[in-house]
Amino acid sequence: MIQWEKVWTIATKEFKEFRRNKYILYSIILMPLLLATVLPAIYVIPVSMFAADESKTPMDLHLNINLNNSYIEVREVYAANIEFTSCNLTNTVATGCIFYNCTLTNCVVEGSQLNDSIVLGSTITKCNLNNVTRINSTVLGSVLVGEMTTAETTLLLLINTMLLFFLIMPTIVPAVVASYTIVGEKLNRSLEPLLMTPTTDLELMLGKSTSIFVPTVLMTYLAFVPFVLIVDFFTYPVLGYAPLPSDVFVIAVYLISPLTCALSILANIIISSRVNDVRSAQQLGSLVVLPMVILFIAALAGVASLNAWLMLGFGGLILAADVVMLLISLRLFKREEILVNWK
Amino acid sequence: MIETIGLGRNFDGLVAVDDLNLTVKNGEVFGFLGPNGAGKTTTVRMLCALIAPSRGRAFMNGIDVADRSQQIKIRQMVGLLPESPGHYETLSAYQNLDFYAHMHGVPEPQRKQRIDRLLERLDLKDRKDDRIATYSKGMKQKVAIARALVHDPEYVFLDEPTSGLDPVAALTVREFISELKKDGRTIFLNTHHLEDAEKLCDRIGVMSTRMLALGHPQELADSFFGRGTVVELDMPRPDLLAEVQAMRGVVAVRMEDAKFIITVDDPVLRNPAIVADLVRLGAKIRYIEPQKRSLEDVYLKVVGR
Ligand SMILES: Nc1ncnc2c1ncn2[C@@H]1O[C@H](COP(=O)(O)OP(=O)(O)O)[C@@H](O)[C@H]1O
Ligand SMILES: [Mg+2]
Numbered sequence: 001m002i003q004w005e006k007v008w009t010i011a012t013k014e015f016k017e018f019r020r021n022k023y024i025l026y027s028i029i030l031m032p033l034l035l036a037t038v039l040p041a042i043y044v045i046p047v048s049m050f051a052a053d054e055s056k057t058p059m060d061l062h063l064n065i066n067l068n069n070s071y072i073e074v075r076e077v078y079a080a081n082i083e084f085t086s087c088n089l090t091n092t093v094a095t096g097c098i099f100y101n102c103t104l105t106n107c108v109v110e111g112s113q114l115n116d117s118i119v120l121g122s123t124i125t126k127c128n129l130n131n132v133t134r135i136n137s138t139v140l141g142s143v144l145v146g147e148m149t150t151a152e153t154t155l156l157l158l159i160n161t162m163l164l165f166f167l168i169m170p171t172i173v174p175a176v177v178a179s180y181t182i183v184g185e186k187l188n189r190s191l192e193p194l195l196m197t198p199t200t201d202l203e204l205m206l207g208k209s210t211s212i213f214v215p216t217v218l219m220t221y222l223a224f225v226p227f228v229l230i231v232d233f234f235t236y237p238v239l240g241y242a243p244l245p246s247d248v249f250v251i252a253v254y255l256i257s258p259l260t261c262a263l264s265i266l267a268n269i270i271i272s273s274r275v276n277d278v279r280s281a282q283q284l285g286s287l288v289v290l291p292m293v294i295l296f297i298a299a300l301a302g303v304a305s306l307n308a309w310l311m312l313g314f315g316g317l318i319l320a321a322d323v324v325m326l327l328i329s330l331r332l333f334k335r336e337e338i339l340v341n342w343k
Numbered sequence: 344m345i346e347t348i349g350l351g352r353n354f355d356g357l358v359a360v361d362d363l364n365l366t367v368k369n370g371e372v373f374g375f376l377g378p379n380g381a382g383k384t385t386t387v388r389m390l391c392a393l394i395a396p397s398r399g400r401a402f403m404n405g406i407d408v409a410d411r412s413q414q415i416k417i418r419q420m421v422g423l424l425p426e427s428p429g430h431y432e433t434l435s436a437y438q439n440l441d442f443y444a445h446m447h448g449v450p451e452p453q454r455k456q457r458i459d460r461l462l463e464r465l466d467l468k469d470r471k472d473d474r475i476a477t478y479s480k481g482m483k484q485k486v487a488i489a490r491a492l493v494h495d496p497e498y499v500f501l502d503e504p505t506s507g508l509d510p511v512a513a514l515t516v517r518e519f520i521s522e523l524k525k526d527g528r529t530i531f532l533n534t535h536h537l538e539d540a541e542k543l544c545d546r547i548g549v550m551s552t553r554m555l556a557l558g559h560p561q562e563l564a565d566s567f568f569g570r571g572t573v574v575e576l577d578m579p580r581p582d583l584l585a586e587v588q589a590m591r592g593v594v595a596v597r598m599e600d601a602k603f604i605i606t607v608d609d610p611v612l613r614n615p616a617i618v619a620d621l622v623r624l625g626a627k628i629r630y631i632e633p634q635k636r637s638l639e640d641v642y643l644k645v646v647g648r
Binding site: 006009010013016017020021188189190191192193194195196197198199200335336339340 | 354388391393394395415416418419421422423425426427428429430431432433434438442443445446447448474487490
């Protein structure tokens with residue numbers, strides 16, 4: 001049976017102390033808000049401002065087809081005004097043609113329509129390309145129908161990368177706060193009288209953890225609002241839609257960030273039991289972020305796009321880590337341990 | 344009642360406390376003396392159910408301190424002043440005490456009353472809303488004592504309450520402890536300040552890992568040094584030494600200037616005859632008084648080597 005009013009009494013006492021510590025106030029309130037506004041501003045705004053106005057409407061090519069070819073090999077010819085379906089073309093020059101489902105190798109193509117095809121080592125000028133895979137090829141003055149522009153892909157990648165912030169923030173803030181409230185109390189010996197109160201070890205640990213968890217998670221949730229507004233405001237003109245809040249972000253911010261926050265708090269309790277100054281506690285505590293960043297970057301690099309399932313899997317992984325850390329910290333946050341072995 | 348039976352505690356092979364047998368009655372002020380590292384703090388922590396005994400048992404009002412399910416009960420009847428005050432320095436004295444009263448579940452009207460009364464008694468009322476960080480060492484110590492009392496505990500453990508304080512602060516703390524004694528609380532005082540122990544305590548125990556001596560301060564002195572009578576004459580009379588030595592009941596005699604310091608097996612029974620004999624032998628007696636052996640003498644004899 002946990003006496004929650006004891007847990008809350010400890011937490012509110014901590015809040016009173018936070019109000020008197022400008023480092024804690026800074027890291028809990030200012031840092032998240034600042035980063036949530038500054039980060040999108042420096043990453044998203046320049047890209048959106050300077051995004052070239054790449055047209056996506058197909059050009060009118062004035063095609064005048066007078067021959068249809070299917071399933072043939074074409075080599076070293078000059079082709080004009082021909083429709084090719086499922087053909088292989090090599091070392092060929094083509095103008096005013098239509099290609100469906102073809103493979104073009106070392107060709108020069110001008111003023112043509114290419115659909116569902118592959119081009120290798122070729123030069124494409126003034127064409128409409130619709131679902132064309134390009135390998136070692138040059139595309140000039142053409143329209144990539146239905147394809148994202150460089151600006152669009154860059155923006156989406158940037159937005160996804162900034163997701164990291166919502167994982168890192170709830171990890172770093174507890175490291176700073178815990179260094180003061182746990183290591184600081186240990187050095188000040190104010191843990192000992194607390195141990196004399198009629199509470200269980202678990203209630204003491206929950207009280208300390210709640211005082212860090214609640215403001216950190218609240219501020220993360222809150223910081224998401226200006227972040228979404230800024231990102232949407234500046235990317236809407238380029239993308240033509242508001243990219244946030246996406247399901248990936250909602251899962252990350254509202255589900256995963258509390259889990260990473262808990263992970264960080266637990267890790268910092270473990271660190272606090274072994275470290276004897278505030279600064280090294282902060283430095284060690286911030287390292288908790290590393291495995292998370294590595295995992296996340298691996299996901300970004302390895303998988304084409306972040307999707308909800310991937311995020312849920314990621315959340316599951318962190319939840320598992322939370323459970324392990326909880327078991328370890330429960331062993332360490334005991335009166336006997338604190339008095340005898342916390343050096 | 345505090346009761347320990349063969350209580351002991353090790354720290355990785357190091358024996359900090361061993362074979363401690365002790366009973367402290369309710370309302371008694373017990374002084375626990377011993378050099379640094381004697382195991383005083385360790386004993387108190389075991390009695391407060393903060394750390395577990397390695398051997399033996401200890402009971403507070405009959406509750407076994409090792410019984411985890413009863414620990415909350417023990418904490419409610421025990422107040423502890425630890426070696427360092429350990430306040431929340433950015434909060435005020437009132438906020439600190441209010442927090443602890445909350446944690447002990449002291450209900451609202453009583454909480455404020457009790458805190459105010461404690462602050463008043465400890466002369467802290469004017470500064471109660473200032474941050475503790477601005478307090479002197481003595482004031483911090485007083486707040487720590489108030490914290491130990493905020494839930495009105497039956498047992499108060501004071502771990503070296505006057506150490507590191509200036510003489511004035513030490514005096515206020517000492518006066519407050521004697522007031523606590525009047526409240527009828529049981530007080531367990533860890534100290535190596537012998538004067539404190541002598542003035543405040545009904546009974547003392549001298550320990551160094553094990554209990555070396557236990558009893559009322561004067562009883563201890565008597566048992567260690569015998570009970571002496573000091574007879575001061577008008578002038579030194581070394582010629583009488585052998586005759587005094589030969590008197591009935593005299594265990595030892597020694598001269599210091601014009602004084603005979605006579606150790607007697609039973610002063611009350613023997614002294615009249617000894618005095619009469621001295622007068623008969625022509626000694627001119629100025630004063631007769633019982634010999635005072637200070638606790639310091641006892642302590643040095645028990646602990647020192
Ligand atoms: N947490 C601990 N770990 C290891 N040894 C300890 C610990 N606490 C106390 N000791 C040892 O136990 C002995 C008794 O210490 P303590 O009870 O603090 O003595 P006192 O309070 O009488 O000065 C000392 O030798 C001390 O070094
Ligand atoms: Mg001690």
